[in-house]
Amino acid sequence: MMTPFRSQSRTLEELLAGLLRYGTWFASAAIGVGMAGAILDPRLGALHLAGMRIATVGVILFILLPSTRVLLMLTVFLRDRDYPLAMIAALVLAIIVLGFVVGTYTMTVMPD
Numbered sequence: 001m002m003t004p005f006r007s008q009s010r011t012l013e014e015l016l017a018g019l020l021r022y023g024t025w026f027a028s029a030a031i032g033v034g035m036a037g038a039i040l041d042p043r044l045g046a047l048h049l050a051g052m053r054i055a056t057v058g059v060i061l062f063i064l065l066p067s068t069r070v071l072l073m074l075t076v077f078l079r080d081r082d083y084p085l086a087m088i089a090a091l092v093l094a095i096i097v098l099g100f101v102v103g104t105y106t107m108t109v110m111p112d
Helices: 004-040 045-079 083-109
Strands: none
Touching: 004 045, 045 083
């Protein structure tokens, strides 16, 4: 017999596993397609540039996966009305966003 807590926990685990599994496959595919386009014929400048941009999108997707995971956890915790865990997830997300903002601001104020 499965308790309500156990079933909610299992649902969260399944959602997170799916997000990470398919996100990783999608990002890997983007990098692979981009690299193939860049290597295919480097003499074609436009194809090479487009391939590198697609590969860059794949790298950005890999970078965004952990943040998306925290956002998914926050959403599930709020839906389940588990406010203490939702506050922790919100705090982690706020730290990630703050780090991004500070890093971006530092890059624009002090280039090289």
